[in-house]
Amino acid sequence: MKLTFNPSPNYRNEQSTVSIMKDVLLCLLAVDLYAVIYYCAAYGAQYGLRVVLMTLTACVSALLTDVIYYKVLKKDVIKEVKSSFSLITALIIVLISRISTAYYAIVVATVIAIFFGKLVFGGFGQNIFNPAAFGAAIIMGNFAGSYSADFATSATPTMAAKSLGWMITSGEFSSFISSYGGLGRMFLGQYASTIGSPCALLILLCGAYLIWNRDIDWQTPVFYIGTVFVEALIIGLMHGAGIEYALFSVLAGGVIFGGVFMATDPVTTPVSLPGRILWAVGCASLTLIIRDKSNLSDGVLFAILLMNMLTPAIDKLFDGNQIKDADKFKRNVLIGSACSIALTLLVGTSVKSASEKASAVSESETPAETGGAPAASANFGEALPMSYNFNANKASCEIDGTEGDVIRYSCKAKGFGLVTNADGDYQMNEAMVVVNKAEGKVTSMNVITFGETGGVGDAATSDEALAQFEGKGLDDEVNLVTGATFTTRSFASMAQAALKAAAEGE
Amino acid sequence: MSILTGPMRFHLDGQKELTAHKAVLKLPEPDDLYIPLVNGRAACTPTVKEGDEVKVGQKIGEPSDGFWFVPIFSPVSGTVVGIEKRMTTMLKPGDHLHIRNDHKYSAVRAFKSLDYENASREELLEFVKNAGMAGLGGAGFPTFNKYTKPDGIDLFIINAVECEPYLTADYANSMANPELMREGALALLKLSGAPKGKIAVKEDKKDLIEVLHKQFDGTPIEVAEVEDIYPAGWERTLIYMLTGKRYDRLPAEAGCILNNVSTCIALGNALKNGMPITEKYLTVSGDGVQNPQNVIVPIGTPAAEVVKACGGYVGEDCLLIAGGPMMGRTIPNDQFVVGLANNGLTVLQHREEFSVKCLRCGKCTETCPSGLMPVRINMAEKAKDIDTLKKLSIMDCIECGLCTYICPSKLDVTEGIRRAKRYMTLVK
Numbered sequence: 001m002k003l004t005f006n007p008s009p010n011y012r013n014e015q016s017t018v019s020i021m022k023d024v025l026l027c028l029l030a031v032d033l034y035a036v037i038y039y040c041a042a043y044g045a046q047y048g049l050r051v052v053l054m055t056l057t058a059c060v061s062a063l064l065t066d067v068i069y070y071k072v073l074k075k076d077v078i079k080e081v082k083s084s085f086s087l088i089t090a091l092i093i094v095l096i097s098r099i100s101t102a103y104y105a106i107v108v109a110t111v112i113a114i115f116f117g118k119l120v121f122g123g124f125g126q127n128i129f130n131p132a133a134f135g136a137a138i139i140m141g142n143f144a145g146s147y148s149a150d151f152a153t154s155a156t157p158t159m160a161a162k163s164l165g166w167m168i169t170s171g172e173f174s175s176f177i178s179s180y181g182g183l184g185r186m187f188l189g190q191y192a193s194t195i196g197s198p199c200a201l202l203i204l205l206c207g208a209y210l211i212w213n214r215d216i217d218w219q220t221p222v223f224y225i226g227t228v229f230v231e232a233l234i235i236g237l238m239h240g241a242g243i244e245y246a247l248f249s250v251l252a253g254g255v256i257f258g259g260v261f262m263a264t265d266p267v268t269t270p271v272s273l274p275g276r277i278l279w280a281v282g283c284a285s286l287t288l289i290i291r292d293k294s295n296l297s298d299g300v301l302f303a304i305l306l307m308n309m310l311t312p313a314i315d316k317l318f319d320g321n322q323i324k325d326a327d328k329f330k331r332n333v334l335i336g337s338a339c340s341i342a343l344t345l346l347v348g349t350s351v352k353s354a355s356e357k358a359s360a361v362s363e364s365e366t367p368a369e370t371g372g373a374p375a376a377s378a379n380f381g382e383a384l385p386m387s388y389n390f391n392a393n394k395a396s397c398e399i400d401g402t403e404g405d406v407i408r409y410s411c412k413a414k415g416f417g418l419v420t421n422a423d424g425d426y427q428m429n430e431a432m433v434v435v436n437k438a439e440g441k442v443t444s445m446n447v448i449t450f451g452e453t454g455g456v457g458d459a460a461t462s463d464e465a466l467a468q469f470e471g472k473g474l475d476d477e478v479n480l481v482t483g484a485t486f487t488t489r490s491f492a493s494m495a496q497a498a499l500k501a502a503a504e505g506e
Numbered sequence: 507m508s509i510l511t512g513p514m515r516f517h518l519d520g521q522k523e524l525t526a527h528k529a530v531l532k533l534p535e536p537d538d539l540y541i542p543l544v545n546g547r548a549a550c551t552p553t554v555k556e557g558d559e560v561k562v563g564q565k566i567g568e569p570s571d572g573f574w575f576v577p578i579f580s581p582v583s584g585t586v587v588g589i590e591k592r593m594t595t596m597l598k599p600g601d602h603l604h605i606r607n608d609h610k611y612s613a614v615r616a617f618k619s620l621d622y623e624n625a626s627r628e629e630l631l632e633f634v635k636n637a638g639m640a641g642l643g644g645a646g647f648p649t650f651n652k653y654t655k656p657d658g659i660d661l662f663i664i665n666a667v668e669c670e671p672y673l674t675a676d677y678a679n680s681m682a683n684p685e686l687m688r689e690g691a692l693a694l695l696k697l698s699g700a701p702k703g704k705i706a707v708k709e710d711k712k713d714l715i716e717v718l719h720k721q722f723d724g725t726p727i728e729v730a731e732v733e734d735i736y737p738a739g740w741e742r743t744l745i746y747m748l749t750g751k752r753y754d755r756l757p758a759e760a761g762c763i764l765n766n767v768s769t770c771i772a773l774g775n776a777l778k779n780g781m782p783i784t785e786k787y788l789t790v791s792g793d794g795v796q797n798p799q800n801v802i803v804p805i806g807t808p809a810a811e812v813v814k815a816c817g818g819y820v821g822e823d824c825l826l827i828a829g830g831p832m833m834g835r836t837i838p839n840d841q842f843v844v845g846l847a848n849n850g851l852t853v854l855q856h857r858e859e860f861s862v863k864c865l866r867c868g869k870c871t872e873t874c875p876s877g878l879m880p881v882r883i884n885m886a887e888k889a890k891d892i893d894t895l896k897k898l899s900i901m902d903c904i905e906c907g908l909c910t911y912i913c914p915s916k917l918d919v920t921e922g923i924r925r926a927k928r929y930m931t932l933v934k
Contacts, residue, residue, distance in 0.1 A: 001819055003826050004856045005838040007921040009907025011671055011831035013518070017862050017914040083862035125863035125915075217872070219509065271868040271881050274510045315882065321899040322511045322877030323752060329510055 020215045021085045027206035028091040028261065034202050035195045039099065042192070047099060051195055054094050057103050061110040062090035069119050084124050086114050092132035092261060095196025096254060096301065097139065098156075105143040109135035129308045130268045133301050140301070155179075155426075156193040157186070157252035162297035167235075167353035170242045183244060186251045197257040200250075207260035216264040219273055220280045224259040225250055227284035231341060235288070235348030239356065253298035255287065262300075268308045272318040274329040278336045279314055283307040285340040292351050379459075380468075380479035387474055390493030392419050397433070397497045405438040407502055411494035415452045416486035427451030429490045433469075433498035440503060442495050445469045452487055460487035469495050474503075512872025515735045515743060516908060518671060524798040525791045526674040530682065531801045533815050535609065539582055539806035540592055540602035540843045543567055545638075545646050548574035552603055558586045562613035563781055566603060576648050576846070577638045579616055581784040581804035584608040593842050595828040595835060602843065605806070619780040622693035630697055637776040638783060643676075643739070643766035644829060646847035649773070652763055653697040659763050662695045662703035663748065666714070666767035667732060669739035670830030673850040675787040676768050678800040680714055682787075686774030688721040693773055695727060698763045703727035705767070706744055708734045736832065737906045743875050768849070786844055790816045792831070794824040794853035803844050809851055810840040819853060827852040832907040861916035870909035870919050876902045880909035884922035892933060900926050 032055055040048030063086065070080040090110050097106060113135025121127040157180055161168065168176050177183060180191045189199025197203075210216045232249035236242065250256065263269065263283055270279050283303045290299025317332055395413035402408070411433050417426025430449035435442055445466045450458060459465065460481040465488065468478045474496065481488045543550050550567030554560055560580040567578030587604040594600040620633050631650055639649035643665060668676040680687055695703045705718055709731040718729045732738050732747050745751060745762050753759035772783045784804060791798040796817025803812055809826065813819060827834040828842065831852050844851075870880035879898060886894040900923060909919035 002823050003838045003840060004823055004836070006825055006836050006856070007918060007924070008827070008835055008905070009832040009910050009920060010825050010827060010834075010836060010852075010854055011518070011907070011911055012859065012916060013516075013912050013914070015912075015914050016860075016916060017865055017867075018860070020865075020867070020914055123863065125865050214869075217512075217868070266865050266867040269866075271866050272871050272879060273512055273868070276868070277510070316894075319879065319882055319894055319897045321902060322514070322871070322874070322879070324877070324899065326508075326511070326877075333510065 015214065017085075018082075020213075021088060023210060023213055023215045024261070025088055025091070027210060028088065028095065028196075030206060031095055031196045031199065031202060031257075032091060034189065034199050035095070038189060038198070039192075039195075042190075043099075050099060051094075054097070054101070054103065054106055054195070055091065057106050058090035058094045058110045059087055061107045062086040062114050065111050065114040065119070069115065080123070084118075086118070089113050089118070089131045089135070092196075093135050095257065095261075096132065096136050096194050098194055099192065101139060102143070105139050108143065109139045112138050125267055127267060128311070130262055130265050130304055133262060133304045133308075136301055137305060140296075156297070157191070157248070158193070158291070158298040161248070161252060162291070165352050165357065166291045167239050167241060167351045167356075168245055168248070169240045169353045170244070171240075172353070173241070173244050173248075177244070177248065183247055183251065186248070193252075194254065194257075197254045200256045203256050203260050210260070210264075216260075216266075217273065217276065220264045220269065220276050221259040223277050223280035224263050224284050225255060227281045227337075227341070228255050228259075228287060231285065231288050231344050231348070234345055235292075235351060238345075238349060239351060239353050241353070249288070249291075253291075254300035258287075258300040258304060262304050268311060270311050270314045270318065272315070272322075272329075274333045275314045275318045278317075278333050279307055279311065281337040282310065282340045285344040288344050289347050292347055379482040380465075381482040381485070382480055383477045384480050384488065384492055385477040386472055386492065386496055386499070388489070388492065388496070390489060390496055393490050393493035395490075395493040395497040397494070397501045399501075400432065405436055406443060407435050407437055407498075409433045409435060409494075409498040409501060410448070411498055413490045413493045413497070415490040416457055417452060419486060419490075429487070429494070431491055431494050433494055435498045435502040437502045437505075440473045440499065441471050442469045442473075442499065443471075445491065445495060447491075452490075457484045457487035460484035460491060466491070474499050511877065514873060514875050514877060515737065516873045516912060517733075517735045518911065520669075520734070521672045521791065522674050522677070524672065525789050525800050526677055528799045530678050530787070531799055531815065533801050533803045533807065533812065535582060535607055535804055536807055536811045537607050538587075538808075539584075539605045539607060539804060540590060540808065541566065541578060541581065541605065541806040542594060542843060542845045543578070543589070543601040543603060544594070545574075545576040545578070545640055545846045547571075548576040548640070548646070548648060550576070550578050552586075552589065554586050554603070556586055556588045560584060560586060560605060562611060562784060563616040564614050565616065573651065574648060575635060575650070576640045576646070577636065577782075578603075579638060579782040579784060580605065581806055582607045583610050583612045593837070593839055595837060595842055595845065595848065597835065597837065602806070613781075615780045616782045617776075617780050620777050622689070622696060622777055627697065630693060633777070634693075634697070634773065637773070639769060639773050639776065640783075640846055641766055642768035642772060642783075642786075642847060642849065644833070644847050644849065646845075649694075649765065649769055652765070653694070656698050656700075656758070656763060658761055659698050659700045659758060660702075660761040661749065661763075662698040662700040662727075663744065663762055663764045664691050664694075664703065664705040664727070664767050664770055665739055665741075665744060665764055666705055666707045666718070667739035667744060668708070669736045670832055670834075670850070671736075672791040672852050673789045673830045674791075675789040675800055675849040676766070677711060677714060678789075679768050679771055679787040681717060683771045683774070684717050684721045686778065687767060687771045688725075688774070689777055690770035690772065690774030691722075691727055691767075692725060693777060694763075694765055694770060700763065701726065704730040704748055706730045706732050706738075706748060708732060708738065710734050736908060736911075737875050740875060740904065740906060783846060786846075786848060788812065788844060788848060789850040790853070791850070792827075792853040794820050794826075794855045795851075796820055805844060805846060807844045808840070809837075809842055809844065812844065812851055813840060813853065821855040823856040825852075825854045825856050827854065832911065833905065859916040864913075864915050864917060867914060869912045869914065873908050873912050875906060875908065876904060878903055878923075880919045880923055883926050884917075884919060887922055887926035887929060890929070892930075895926055895930055900930060903927065 117131035117134035233246035236245040286303035287299040393413040397409040400408040635650035641647040751760040
């Protein structure tokens with residue numbers, strides 16, 4: 001019989017970090033399972049299987065990274081891996097990736113997230129950046145071309161919204177949202193986006209479960225999602241959009257997923273509640289600023305990473321005694337939040353909806369010349385030789401009809417979206433190219449299918465832009481249409497293919 | 507409680523059912539008792555010497571300090587063997603008066619009983635002082651000191667909350683001696699000069715609430731039910747729960763005076779029967795003891811005897827805690843004795859915790875009843891960042907233990923704050 005000394009207290013709550021992480025993992029698995037079911041039902045079993053394989057790939061990479069790291073450091077591998085909680089990072093990486101992301105990109109992202117995002121900082125609890133966001137930023141930044149074309153899906157709502165300048169007025173909203181089946185279906189997750197983010201309902205239920213179990217606090221998700229909603233509502237009202245735009249801003253992209261699973265990562269967010277509230281408001285503001293003004297279609301990931309950098313400063317701002325310094329804390333939260341909201345709204349004033357853009361363009365044009373169709377007017381830029389190497393466009397032609405020397409070709413070629421593997425609802429451009437075989441020149445060019453972004457690439461489909469192909473042979477050159485260079489190349493590649501086909505006598 | 511601070515308290519499993527409704531065991535008095543000559547900080551000079559015969563209730567120690575004034579009375583009859591150094595619950599050696607029990611229990615009236623209703627305030631205060639009344643909630647603060655100049659007090663509070671887990675000694679004492687409690691409480695109410703009083707009790711102790719209503723309905727003392735949270739029994743939290751007021755240093759700033767319910771019972775006993783505090787209700791509980799139960803033991807009984815009377819230890823490696831598991835100290839030796847301010851012995855089987863690194867969840871900050879930020883204090887302490895430590899007002903920590911209790915990573919958060927306190931006293 002031995003009596004041991006241990007400093008008081010000697011009583012412990014049942015909840016442990018392990019149990020918290022188990023709950024979070026369970027929720028992430030539920031979201032993952034939903035994705036498997038959704039993709040199986042909507043796209044077929046091979047899509048569902050791909051989600052499963054991506055999940056396994058990420059989990060195995062994460063565990064192997066941990067095991068190798070701790071093996072090299074000669075630590076107790078099992079104990080360290082148990083308290084490293086890397087599976088959560090792995091799952092989040094999968095859930096914020098798109099279905100078309102290549103396996104090797106997932107591996108690279110996971111290994112970088114675990115190793116550079118976490119282990120080199122000293123392991124769990126010591127990292128500055130949210131490891132999953134860190135890893136995903138790597139895929140987005142460096143593996144943009146790694147998407148597997150076989151698993152292309154339709155455009156994500158954020159991509160579509162981005163192409164409209166992240167402003168959809170009330171008049172445009174119903175036709176815009178119809179491609180996602182309305183806000184109700186978006187809330188239920190019946191559309192393709194990143195793997196994990198669509199089902200708002202399920203994610204919110206997970207959030208409620210985690211809050212109920214005291215695994216996360218309620219302040220961060222509520223203030224994060226709430227601020228996105230309120231700011232989007234005000235910005236929307238400035239431009240003639242209604243409450244449905246604010247709802248869309250919350251449902252689209254990673255706002256709800258990030259708010260529940262990533263902004264609540266305790267390791268990389270401030271420790272005090274006032275700090276967390278200020279952090280959440282700042283993060284929401286950055287999300288909208290990035291959406292409105294950067295090249296990225298969604299801002300959640302980078303907003304979280306940027307706010308991670310501010311965490312130590314926010315922690316310092318709220319050092320003190322919560323009772324004695326209550327007024328100071330309140331003031332700091334109010335001033336900080338007001339500043340970040342004001343900045344977002346200021347940025348929001350410069351956002352332009354598609355119709356505002358169109359009217360701005362038509363006002364600047366001389367009415368006599370372009371009259372009716374402003375979006376289809378073409379400004380020509382630099383020269384494009386018809387002999388240019390158009391391999392990327394993968395143009396193909398089939399004979400549609402022949403009248404003497406005049407051959408009609410039905411052609412297809414990749415445009416901007418498919419060449420760059422951008423996220424979005426892109427299709428092959430199709431055109432009817434008529435070639436005079438004897439002269440070796442294009443007689444006419446007509447667009448059959450335009451598979452690009454409306455309002456941008458279609459400048460290259462204007463009569464003016466298509467007319468420049470008439471009378472051109474392989475040795476001639478045309479001019480790129482400013483703002484629609486990819487589309488010009490796409491049509492030029494079809495003209496080239498048709499001319500070559502005619503020359504070879506097919 | 508607001509959006510910005512979190513609840514600053516927590517409901518924890520009280521484990522009270524282990525002992526609350528079991529019969530109270532009157533401990534067969536041991537052969538040798540060792541009366542501590544220090545009550546809290548109140549040191550005493552013995553008034554008896556080796557070989558003297560003493561009787562129950564006889565004064566055997568006279569305080570040497572006018573402020574920390576708690577005289578000592580003999581809990582048994584027997585022979586004084588001498589003064590011995592033994593380890594105290596403060597984990598330091600201290601002087602104890604060794605008395606060999608003659609098992610005759612011959613008693614003397616320590617002092618005359620007093621009718622508080624007809625006595626003047628001064629007489630009553632003098633009585634409280636000489637009867638050796640002290641805070642029995644654990645602090646052992648001399649009771650009369652609170653009442654010397656009670657200015658502008660508008661609420662007298664009796665603390666029957668007993669928020670420390672496992673402990674039910676106050677509960678058992680109150681259930682057994684409601685009349686004495688009433689007597690003592692009304693006497694203290696008179697001393698405080700407050701127009702009304704409240705007796706705070708946890709809302710889940712239904713039977714006790716009924717007893718209290720029976721005793722206090724019709725008096726200026728009102729029964730106030732409080733939520734079952736920790737640390738509801740701490741002065742600041744209790745006053746905040748009852749009045750919504752915070753204060754800087756003393757409860758009097760919020761117009762309140764507090765005393766523990768056991769103090770009221772002891773005073774009631776002194777007023778009615780003319781007897782000082784010679785024995786204590788003590789909860790012996792936890793998974794490390796065979797028969798958890800409440801016991802009545804004379805002051806000066808070694809802990810080993812108490813544990814033996816409750817069936818002895820369970821398991822090979824135990825934590826023996828003087829008090830409850832939250833604020834009580836573990837003592838790696840069961841030869842220390844039950845003193846005036848002890849109200850429990852918690853014996854827990856010792857298990858190693860699987861602790862991981864701090865995940866900065868901030869739960870310690872949200873629950874800290876003093877509004878501190880234990881996680882920031884621990885980080886600043888590790889970095890020896892003096893400026894930050896100064897900002898974090900670490901001296902407000904009462905070491906209630908809630909931060910360690912709540913910590914999901916199973917770290918010794920409270921101990922880190924103690925380290926920070928020691929460090930700051932060194933560098934100051």
